[in-house]
Amino acid sequence: xxxxxxxxxxxxxxxxxxxxxxxxxxxxxxxxxxxxxxxxxxxxxxxxxxxxxxxxxxxxxxxxxxxxxxxxxxxxxxxxxxxxxxxxxxxxxxxxxxxxxxxxxxxxxxxxxxxxxxxxxxxxxxxxxxxxxxxxxxxxxxxxxxxxxxxxxxxxxxxxxxxxxxxxxxxxxxxxxxxxxxxxxxxxxxxxxxxxxxxxxxxxxxxxxxxxxxxxxxxxxxxxxxxxxxxxxxxxxxxxxxxxxx
Numbered sequence: 001x002x003x004x005x006x007x008x009x010x011x012x013x014x015x016x017x018x019x020x021x022x023x024x025x026x027x028x029x030x031x032x033x034x035x036x037x038x039x040x041x042x043x044x045x046x047x048x049x050x051x052x053x054x055x056x057x058x059x060x061x062x063x064x065x066x067x068x069x070x071x072x073x074x075x076x077x078x079x080x081x082x083x084x085x086x087x088x089x090x091x092x093x094x095x096x097x098x099x100x101x102x103x104x105x106x107x108x109x110x111x112x113x114x115x116x117x118x119x120x121x122x123x124x125x126x127x128x129x130x131x132x133x134x135x136x137x138x139x140x141x142x143x144x145x146x147x148x149x150x151x152x153x154x155x156x157x158x159x160x161x162x163x164x165x166x167x168x169x170x171x172x173x174x175x176x177x178x179x180x181x182x183x184x185x186x187x188x189x190x191x192x193x194x195x196x197x198x199x200x201x202x203x204x205x206x207x208x209x210x211x212x213x214x215x216x217x218x219x220x221x222x223x224x225x226x227x228x229x230x231x232x233x234x235x236x237x238x239x240x241x242x243x244x245x246x
Contacts (some may be wrong), residue, residue: 006105006197007105007107007197007199007209007213008067008070008073008074008105008107009070009107009209009213010067010068010069010070011066011067011068012066012107012108012110013052013064013065013066013107013108013110013114013117013157014064014065014066014067014073014105014106014107014108015062015063015064015105015106015108015117015121015190015193015194015200016061016062016063016064016065016073016077016103016104016105016194017060017061017062017103017104017105017194017195018060018061018077018099018100018103018104019059019060019099019100020059020060020098020099020100021096021097021098021099021100022100023059023060023100024059025058025059026058026059026060026061026088026098026099027056027057027058027139028058028092032088032091033056033138033139035084035087036056036061036080036084037056037139037153039079039080039083039084040054040063040076040080040153041152041153043075043076043077043079043080044065044076044153046076046079047067047071047072047073047075047076047079048067048068048069048072049065049066049067049068049072049073049076050065050066050067050068050155050157051063051064051065051141051153051154051155052064052065052066052114052118052141052154052155052156052157052160053117053118053121053122053140053141053145053154054121054140054141054153055121055122055124055125055137055139055140055141056139056140057124057125057128057130057139058130062120062121062124063121064108064114064117064118064121066155066157073105077103081098081099084098085097085098085099104194104195104197105194105197106190106193106194106196106197106198106199106200107199107200107201107209108199108200108201109199109200109201109202109205110157110158110159111159112201112202112205113190113200113201114157114159115159115160115177116182116186116190117190117200118145118157118159118160119177119178119182120182120186120187120190121140121141122134122140122141122142122145122178123178123181123182124140125137125140127187134146134178135148141153141154142178145160145170145171145174145178146171146174146175146178147167147168147171160174163177
């Protein structure tokens with residue numbers, strides 16, 4: 001299916017993925033992770049993009065964010081690249097691009113998919129075999145949501161606040177959710193949406209998006225228009241053709 005133009009909707013959560021060129025490492029030591037997070041925090045504040053969840057993997061990264069306007073998200077990612085790529089190239093004696101093309105993004109139906117997507121992002125190290133549990137991986141927002149530390153980068157989403165009336169209740173509820181692994185189908189749905197640039201939501205959510213944005217948000221089906229069987233086509237012609245005897 002054809003790729004649609006990137007869809008950015010203010011005040012809606014977006015899932016972002018950016019991979020290293022040819023799946024090469026983009027973080028090699030603690031200083032790299034800290035440098036990237038520092039620039040991410042500055043850019044998110046300057047461009048008014050709320051960061052709800054993140055994970056920095058050795059060769060790629062995931063973000064769950066809400067931009068306040070249509071330009072802020074793109075500007076944030078460009079700004080980080082302008083600082084992080086030269087830093088990385090100089091440090092490791094390399095030249096050229098670091099990322100595998102532009103970042104990919106998917107608009108999220110918060111009511112139905114926000115918590116799934118947050119668990120997906122923070123569960124990446126476990127699925128990749130880099131950690132036995134999300135709590136064991138230091139370069140994600142899981143520790144913040146689980147109450148292990150306060151992460152100044154994170155802006156809690158209303159869906160997280162809805163987990164409980166107190167911090168302890170929210171943290172306990174989130175830990176319980178994270179301990180329940182996503183199904184293969186859930187993981188596939190989330191990944192397919194962000195890699196294709198499709199919205200992640202219910203059918204009703206997608207229809208409402210198309211109406212609101214007045215544009216296509218899912219790719220059209222391939223193939224030629226459906227043709228009527230020959231018998232039906234002949235019958236239709238017979239009923240519409242003038243009677244030669246009149």
